[in-house]
Amino acid sequence: MPKKGFGLTGHFKIPANPTPEGRICFCIELPDEAEHLAVFWGQLELLGKRWMWGEPLTEASETVAAYWAQIVADNLKSFEESL
Numbered sequence: 001m002p003k004k005g006f007g008l009t010g011h012f013k014i015p016a017n018p019t020p021e022g023r024i025c026f027c028i029e030l031p032d033e034a035e036h037l038a039v040f041w042g043q044l045e046l047l048g049k050r051w052m053w054g055e056p057l058t059e060a061s062e063t064v065a066a067y068w069a070q071i072v073a074d075n076l077k078s079f080e081e082s083l
Contacts, residue, residue: 011051011052011053011054011055012047012052012053012054012064013054014053014054014060014061014064015064018060018063018064018067019063019064019067023071041072041076041079044072044075044076045069045072047065047068047069047071047072048065048066048068048069048070048072048073049065049069050062050065052065053065
């Protein structure tokens with residue numbers, strides 16, 4: 001059975017509203033070690049890859065990937081500035 005949020009092909013399911021106006025902030029605990037943090041950010045960066053949002057590539061997959069790429073970039077910058 002596919003994981004929640006994934007289609008049968010292993011891609012993320014494109015949300016009905018791919019670019020919602022609002023954002024939320026939440027805190028999670030992560031290992032305090034550079035290699036673990038790199039893996040974490042790498043996984044988040046997958047959200048910004050068009051091919052993770054289904055095949056064939058569509059305008060919707062490009063839109064949602066660009067939206068997530070900006071969110072991840074904003075958060076990574078904020079994280080790096082906090083170090």
